[in-house]
Amino acid sequence: MPRLVSHPDEVKIVTRRFGQGAAQIDRYLELGGYEAVKKCLAQGPEWIVEEMKASGLRGRGGAGFSTGMKWSFVPKQSAKPKYIIVNGDESEPGTCKDHLIFLHDPHSVIEGTIIAGLAVGAKMGFIYLRGEYRYLLEKMERAVAEAYERGFLGKNIFGTEAEFQIVTQSGAGAYEVGEESALMESLEGKRGVPRIKPPFPAVVGLYGGPTVINNAETIATVPHVIAMGAAAYAAVGTPRNGGTRLFGISGHVERPGVYELPMGYNLKKMIYEVAGGVRGGRGLKAVVPGGSSTPVLLPEEIDIGMDFDQVGKAGSMLGSGGVVVIDDQTCIVEFAMRTISFYAHESCGWCIPCREGTDWLKKTLTRFHAGFGQPSDIDNIRYLAENMLGRTFCPLGDAAAMPTLGFVKKFRQEFEDHLHGKPCPYARAGVPQLTVV
Amino acid sequence: MGARVDRMSVEQKKSESMPVFSPELAARLDALVLKYPVKRSALVPMLLYAQDEVGYLSDAVLAEVARRIGISELDVRSVATYYSMLRFKPAGKFNVQVCTNISCMLRGGYEVYERFQEELGVAPKGVTPDGLFSLEEVECIGACCWAPAIQVNYDFHDELTAESVPGILDRYRNLAQNKEKNA
Numbered sequence A: 001m002p003r004l005v006s007h008p009d010e011v012k013i014v015t016r017r018f019g020q021g022a023a024q025i026d027r028y029l030e031l032g033g034y035e036a037v038k039k040c041l042a043q044g045p046e047w048i049v050e051e052m053k054a055s056g057l058r059g060r061g062g063a064g065f066s067t068g069m070k071w072s073f074v075p076k077q078s079a080k081p082k083y084i085i086v087n088g089d090e091s092e093p094g095t096c097k098d099h100l101i102f103l104h105d106p107h108s109v110i111e112g113t114i115i116a117g118l119a120v121g122a123k124m125g126f127i128y129l130r131g132e133y134r135y136l137l138e139k140m141e142r143a144v145a146e147a148y149e150r151g152f153l154g155k156n157i158f159g160t161e162a163e164f165q166i167v168t169q170s171g172a173g174a175y176e177v178g179e180e181s182a183l184m185e186s187l188e189g190k191r192g193v194p195r196i197k198p199p200f201p202a203v204v205g206l207y208g209g210p211t212v213i214n215n216a217e218t219i220a221t222v223p224h225v226i227a228m229g230a231a232a233y234a235a236v237g238t239p240r241n242g243g244t245r246l247f248g249i250s251g252h253v254e255r256p257g258v259y260e261l262p263m264g265y266n267l268k269k270m271i272y273e274v275a276g277g278v279r280g281g282r283g284l285k286a287v288v289p290g291g292s293s294t295p296v297l298l299p300e301e302i303d304i305g306m307d308f309d310q311v312g313k314a315g316s317m318l319g320s321g322g323v324v325v326i327d328d329q330t331c332i333v334e335f336a337m338r339t340i341s342f343y344a345h346e347s348c349g350w351c352i353p354c355r356e357g358t359d360w361l362k363k364t365l366t367r368f369h370a371g372f373g374q375p376s377d378i379d380n381i382r383y384l385a386e387n388m389l390g391r392t393f394c395p396l397g398d399a400a401a402m403p404t405l406g407f408v409k410k411f412r413q414e415f416e417d418h419l420h421g422k423p424c425p426y427a428r429a430g431v432p433q434l435t436v437v
Numbered sequence B: 001m002g003a004r005v006d007r008m009s010v011e012q013k014k015s016e017s018m019p020v021f022s023p024e025l026a027a028r029l030d031a032l033v034l035k036y037p038v039k040r041s042a043l044v045p046m047l048l049y050a051q052d053e054v055g056y057l058s059d060a061v062l063a064e065v066a067r068r069i070g071i072s073e074l075d076v077r078s079v080a081t082y083y084s085m086l087r088f089k090p091a092g093k094f095n096v097q098v099c100t101n102i103s104c105m106l107r108g109g110y111e112v113y114e115r116f117q118e119e120l121g122v123a124p125k126g127v128t129p130d131g132l133f134s135l136e137e138v139e140c141i142g143a144c145c146w147a148p149a150i151q152v153n154y155d156f157h158d159e160l161t162a163e164s165v166p167g168i169l170d171r172y173r174n175l176a177q178n179k180e181k182n183a
């Protein structure tokens, strides 16, 4: 069972009901659940969208797009049915926050989905969980069944004219299906190959209908925004970055875990105070601030506030909020190799720069780490990654290229230390170096 | 020609007399296709649920799924080959999936993976001779803050060390034995 952690600096909004049995509907109701959706039914769609805009809530899936804006792009009139999709594919290495939401507070996801439906005029929502999350899918399915029993889902929800249906869906293993259009393909029973954009999902999405797709944390936040009021929610964060975030701190820290902290919380403090500092009193070498696709930060670059804008200014991204901490006895070349192996494995193969680029980067880095590097490799890695940037069909190509570039630029010396057939100077004890592929 | 037609009819009879899925799964899949505005949306979960029962996507499973959705077998195969959890060969009764991605790697994911290889005496992607366990290295399974983590079939085990490996295997061995006894 995933361990829950806690720290005095946390501001518990989304995690407020964690560990309190709220997966059970009566308990959820006792804890104030399904009040926000009732408020929304009374206030109407325009009000909901305006509240979301005013809250400063930005998408927790990675890109940080304003949720209220996204909802406002959905056309009012549509010949085809409109849909809501909850993205619970959660596959970005370093990210495990949605896991806890599904486990501890599945009804908040349902409530948020209904509110999104009311806001844009959709009558059906899909909650898509990665295939590995079977026990969480079962939790979600039980919660959905409870909501139907109470008349919170179906026709005439909460005794009104409104209708809303929820369908749960299991994936079957694919990081790329987390990309919004690839997820829609998967939901339509196809290979998870992304679609060309435009048209954007808000106009042409699932089954060709206007579709809102949001991350599970974004959706689970919605009822809290409505309940506490947009202004109060916005005030918790920093300008243009409303509220809190579920930061998952993993890697070499004393107290890894998912902590809910205000947007803009200092990264250095997050590592040294909230997560208890680097494990075993070791030194800090690097920090990946927002999931494996975000460029690495050096120890001298982490005195920054963790919101979309400040991390962007520091040359990286807030991404999925997965902070991966790396100590000074870790080999960055190996870390870069493991990162790119992931992207090579997950590339859907649809476009050449990503399919070939990730594969060549993986081969080069594997050979390099095994001690068969050439001096020209370092620049070749850079050249390869630079040529992927912005030239791929979907953002997975960038997600692979950006961190790779960060590693070679910021740790060039360490790459050079690997040259000339020398063994890895930072190899971890007991871990054999990989053989050449 | 005549012989071919005969063979087909024999196979057809065989598949009629030997259903591919249990009555429970068949009922579940009947309900599954009704959930969606479009039947085909049931395809990916249907393949996974079928695999859960049968163990892998055999030719018979693929054909049956194609029939249920009303698309060609080729179409089903094209989709099935995309998803990493779907397999076309049997795995062990307990499929051990060890995450070695970054957060797990930093906290000993490879050491855990190697210990499983030693304890089970199998290479990556191998199945033990008794068919009880199979082992594979997987990408991030969404348990990074509780690393290193593994899944045995759908069960998560987290905050592991190499030393916790034998105990986990014993638990599943006992589970298999008790099931046999009760059967």
Ligand SMILES: Cc1cc2nc3c(=O)[nH]c(=O)nc-3n(C[C@H](O)[C@H](O)[C@H](O)COP(=O)(O)O)c2cc1C
Pocket (backbone or CB within 6 Å): A058, A059, A060, A061, A062, A063, A064, A065, A070, A087, A088, A089, A090, A091, A092, A175, A176, A177, A178, A179, A180, A181, A213, A214, A215, A216, A218, A219, A394, A395, A396, A399
């Ligand atoms: C390769 C790739 C993988 C992604 N994986 C996920 C994911 O697992 N979960 C998620 O919510 N968003 C993921 N996204 C982002 C989605 O495309 C989409 O932007 C997001 O679900 C929108 O929700 P939000 O506005 O609430 O953030 C991924 C994007 C890419 C390019």
Ligand code: SF4
Pocket (backbone or CB within 6 Å): A176, A194, A346, A347, A348, A349, A350, A351, A352, A354, A355, A392, A393, A394, A395, A396, A397, A398
């Ligand atoms: S960048 Fe291209 S190959 Fe890579 S996942 Fe996206 S579409 Fe597929």
Ligand code: FES
Pocket (backbone or CB within 6 Å): A093, A094, A095, B099, B100, B101, B102, B103, B104, B105, B139, B140, B141, B142, B143, B144, B145, B147, B149
């Ligand atoms: S990196 Fe292993 S669970 Fe995420």
